Amino acid sequence: MLGASTVMSFYRTYRPRVLEEIDNASVRQSVELLLTKPKSQLPHAYLLSGPKGTGKTTTARVIAKLFICMKPKKNGAPCGTCAECVAIADGRYMDVLEMDAASNRGIDEIRSLRDGIALAPSLGAYKVYIIDEVHMLTNEAFNALLKTLEEPPPHAIFVLATTDPQKIPGTVVSRCQHIPFVRASTPDLMHALARIVKEEKISIDEEALTLITGNAEGSFRDAVKSLEQVSFHKGNISVAVVQKTLALSESSRRETFLAHLVAHDGGAALRDIQKLVQDGVDTKAFLVDCLIELERRLVSDVMTKKEGAIPSGLRDLVSRLTQAYGELRSSPIPQLPLELAVVEYCENKAISIKQKEINASPITSRLSPVNKTHEEINNPTAGLLTLEKLSEHWHDVIDELKPFNHSVAGVMRSTRPKDVRNGIVTIEAFYKFHQEKLSETKIKEMIGTILNKLFGEKVKVEVVLGKK
Numbered sequence: 001m002l003g004a005s006t007v008m009s010f011y012r013t014y015r016p017r018v019l020e021e022i023d024n025a026s027v028r029q030s031v032e033l034l035l036t037k038p039k040s041q042l043p044h045a046y047l048l049s050g051p052k053g054t055g056k057t058t059t060a061r062v063i064a065k066l067f068i069c070m071k072p073k074k075n076g077a078p079c080g081t082c083a084e085c086v087a088i089a090d091g092r093y094m095d096v097l098e099m100d101a102a103s104n105r106g107i108d109e110i111r112s113l114r115d116g117i118a119l120a121p122s123l124g125a126y127k128v129y130i131i132d133e134v135h136m137l138t139n140e141a142f143n144a145l146l147k148t149l150e151e152p153p154p155h156a157i158f159v160l161a162t163t164d165p166q167k168i169p170g171t172v173v174s175r176c177q178h179i180p181f182v183r184a185s186t187p188d189l190m191h192a193l194a195r196i197v198k199e200e201k202i203s204i205d206e207e208a209l210t211l212i213t214g215n216a217e218g219s220f221r222d223a224v225k226s227l228e229q230v231s232f233h234k235g236n237i238s239v240a241v242v243q244k245t246l247a248l249s250e251s252s253r254r255e256t257f258l259a260h261l262v263a264h265d266g267g268a269a270l271r272d273i274q275k276l277v278q279d280g281v282d283t284k285a286f287l288v289d290c291l292i293e294l295e296r297r298l299v300s301d302v303m304t305k306k307e308g309a310i311p312s313g314l315r316d317l318v319s320r321l322t323q324a325y326g327e328l329r330s331s332p333i334p335q336l337p338l339e340l341a342v343v344e345y346c347e348n349k350a351i352s353i354k355q356k357e358i359n360a361s362p363i364t365s366r367l368s369p370v371n372k373t374h375e376e377i378n379n380p381t382a383g384l385l386t387l388e389k390l391s392e393h394w395h396d397v398i399d400e401l402k403p404f405n406h407s408v409a410g411v412m413r414s415t416r417p418k419d420v421r422n423g424i425v426t427i428e429a430f431y432k433f434h435q436e437k438l439s440e441t442k443i444k445e446m447i448g449t450i451l452n453k454l455f456g457e458k459v460k461v462e463v464v465l466g467k468k
């Protein structure tokens with residue numbers, strides 16, 4: 001399956017490896033300033049802070065190379081090509097130890113790190129400790145780290161990275177050279193894209209690149225990801241190509257999907273999911289994105305306390321999607337929990353609307369005139385399959401459908417067979433989006449195949465919209 005890893009390969013391949021390639025201009029200048037002093041006089045601790053996707057980890061590795069590179073350039077900058085530089089870039093150099101504080105919050109890790117620090121580096125003159133998401137450390141772990149920062153052995157260098165510098169004790173911050181990362185500016189993003197365009201020999205218009213950088217919201221990761229997506233286009237990449245691709249970008253997918261849900265257009269929302277799966281989008285990540293967005297709306301609605309602004313629908317949607325998230329791990333089909341959540345959410349609303357309509361209408365209009373349906377039901381069909389037989393085995397039909405398409409099977413649960421005659425099986429759906437979904441040619445064919453398999457009869461399938 002195509003996943004995030006496939007789409008992110010440009011981002012990995014073209015991570016800045018040397019100082020000149022650091023795309024963030026202000027960061028590049030801060031690191032360049034380090035070249036003006038001999039290594040022995042450089043600070044032993046650095047704090048890189050800023051939003052995700054702005055290049056902190058990459059820069060941390062460039063700083064590590066600055067100390068370790070065996071063939072530095074004339075100005076002292078790392079070469080990026082010696083065995084040491086390459087190993088550091090790949091994260092496999094013995095004396096550059098990378099640690100993710102988000103998963104190692106404990107004091108034990110910091111203690112063992114502290115014990116290891118006393119030992120001399122195994123290869124060169126320096127040992128570099130890169131601690132990512134350092135704000136996640138516990139207070140005890142921070143205290144242990146602080147003791148180390150107070151008296152570091154001459155060979156130890158610390159590069160701490162964080163998205164949340166406010167959470168780091170001032171005592172730690174004061175011992176570090178702070179390099180703040182801001183969201184990438186347009187020239188920064190251009191700097192990053194130009195390098196890839198050149199290396200990959202991509203033919204793309206200047207305006208098309210500008211459109212990509214404009215949409216990246218200051219994130220190198222997003223800009224590079226978009227460039228990679230459009231790079232699959234054969235021939236020159238114009239603004240139109242980029243526009244078409246960006247329309248499929250993650251954020252616009254999410255907005256479209258949520259808009260369909262808010263409008264209770266289950267059919268459209270199911271189609272959105274189908275498209276996600278086709279395009280190899282990670283369903284889990286997509287679901288998390290949706291929940292983050294809904295949580296933001298929920299909180300903002302509650303905070304502003306607009307009258308009637310805390311719709312129970314929004315709450316219901318959040319809880320259904322959260323439940324779907326919990327079921328992801330055990331689901332044999334990644335998108336299934338999401339699809340079921342959509343069907344149930346939209347169905348639930350449809351029922352409550354219907355209920356309201358019924359309650360609001362005068363009793364006379366609720367009595368529909370007797371139609372001929374009942375007589376028709378009793379008419380024999382040309383073949384052996386009868387409505388009775390089909391009704392009796394409707395659950396079996398649904399069970400047989402499941403392995404082919406879970407979401408269709410889910411929709412079929414709220415339908416019933418209406419008529420069997422002249423080789424045509426008519427299914428009655430009670431929601432427009434169910435009827436639309438089941439009326440797709442390939443779905444009708446699939447149901448026909450199942451019916452043939454179960455009852456040994458070739459039939460055509462029709463789906464009508466009925467009233468409950």
Ligand SMILES: [Zn+2]
Nearest residue numbers: 069079082085
């Ligand atoms: Zn080197």
